[in-house]
Amino acid sequence: MANLKYSRQREAIKTFLMTRKDHPTADVVYNNIRKEYPNISLGTVYRNLSLLVDIGEAIKVPTSDGAEHFDGNVMPHYHFVCTRCNSVIDLEMEDIDYINEVAAKNFLGKIEGHSTFFYGLCPECMNKADN
Ligand SMILES: [Zn+2]
Numbered sequence: 001m002a003n004l005k006y007s008r009q010r011e012a013i014k015t016f017l018m019t020r021k022d023h024p025t026a027d028v029v030y031n032n033i034r035k036e037y038p039n040i041s042l043g044t045v046y047r048n049l050s051l052l053v054d055i056g057e058a059i060k061v062p063t064s065d066g067a068e069h070f071d072g073n074v075m076p077h078y079h080f081v082c083t084r085c086n087s088v089i090d091l092e093m094e095d096i097d098y099i100n101e102v103a104a105k106n107f108l109g110k111i112e113g114h115s116t117f118f119y120g121l122c123p124e125c126m127n128k129a130d131n
């Protein structure tokens with residue numbers, strides 16, 4: 001995509017994503033970018049987020065809460081999703097790429113990757129549950 005027009009708004013969206021570790025939804029990105037670009041629409045933010053995902057500069061985190069969460073960290077890593085507050089947290093853990101081989105064992109096609117997320121209670125919700 002060499003003919004992609006440079007967009008200051010897209011750059012601002014990307015910069016914002018890089019500063020966040022909490023995997024914001026399009027709404028959260030919109031509410032923050034709007035402070036800098038008051039005329040931007042949610043649709044524009046959404047289009048730019050999708051574009052960043054398409055060109056590999058952001059990833060969409062698959063979760064079960066129905067909202068799309070975006071991540072500026074495109075290095076392979078695993079996510080945890082809290083079933084109570086829906087927060088999305090990066091997990092520091094060893095690489096489990098061997099599950100591709102596990103999956104390939106009884107499969108005649110070619111496994112090229114996997115998408116895995118972990119779920120349960122985040123530390124904050126766990127503390128609340130204790131009290
Ligand atoms: Zn939680």
Ligand SMILES: [Zn+2]
Nearest residue numbers: 071073079090
């Ligand atoms: Zn992440």
